[in-house]
Amino acid sequence: MRIPRIYHPELLSTGAEIYLSDDAANHVGRVLRMSNGQALQLFDGSNQVFDAIITEASKKTVKVSILDGKLSDHESPLNLHLGQVMSRGEKMEFTIQKSVELGVNTITPLLSERCGVKLDTERLDKKLQQWKKIAISACEQCGRNRIPEIRPVMPLESWCAENDGSLKLNLHPRASHSINTLPLPVEKVRLLIGPEGGLSAEEIEMTAKYQFTDILLGPRILRTETTALTAITALQVRFGDLG
DSSP, X not given: OOOOEEEOSSOOOTTOEEEOOHHHHHIIXXXXXXXXXXXXXXXXXXXXXXXXXXXXXXXXXXXXXXXXXXXXXXOOSSEEEEEEEOOSTTHHHHHHHHHHHTTOSEEEEEEOTTOOOOOOHHHHHHHHHHHHHHHHHHHHHHTOOSOOEEOOOEEXXXXXXXXXXXXXXXXXXXXXXXXXXXXSOOOEEEEEEOOTTOOOHHHHHHHHHTTOEEEEOOSSOOOHHHHHHHHHHHHHHHHSSOO
């Protein structure tokens, strides 16, 4: 049986005895129905993993004893920041989940002219918390030991104006560059993915003002969630650790 990987939101140390967070305890106690003496693997976002044994278990609380820890680095050498204009329904959740599996370091949900998602502040806050849980769950599944940052929703231009030394990329169906023609080496990328209706002409012009490079993925028009994952995969093959 595969030993479950569980995220703990506080730093762990060998020899400590701790109670799992409410979400983790619910998963271990109610969903997996684990009991005393069974093994877990914990990680705390510090790029370490810790072997642990359950010492107390109920449907509400789970206490574990930390046995030992070791460095376990599964991070890509490419630092990738995805700026994703929010998509409807489960598409945004799917994009976040798969982007984390593919090695994205930071995700910023964006608002654009043609963004089809209209939510008030309270509902956006709830969405943000849900997206963070999805990122944690994806790390538990894929073996990453650092949790990518899910930033609060922000306007498209505000995100484009940020400058952190990254190569800035924007997908465009009439671009003259492909990912394979971008010069090596590249260590940091900001990848902009537009909404289901695409960016407006004014927004595309705005990205050029902030030194974004237009790139082309291929001859076919992809859905926004397909575009994000295809571009991330191509970038990881070119500059990261895939392939």
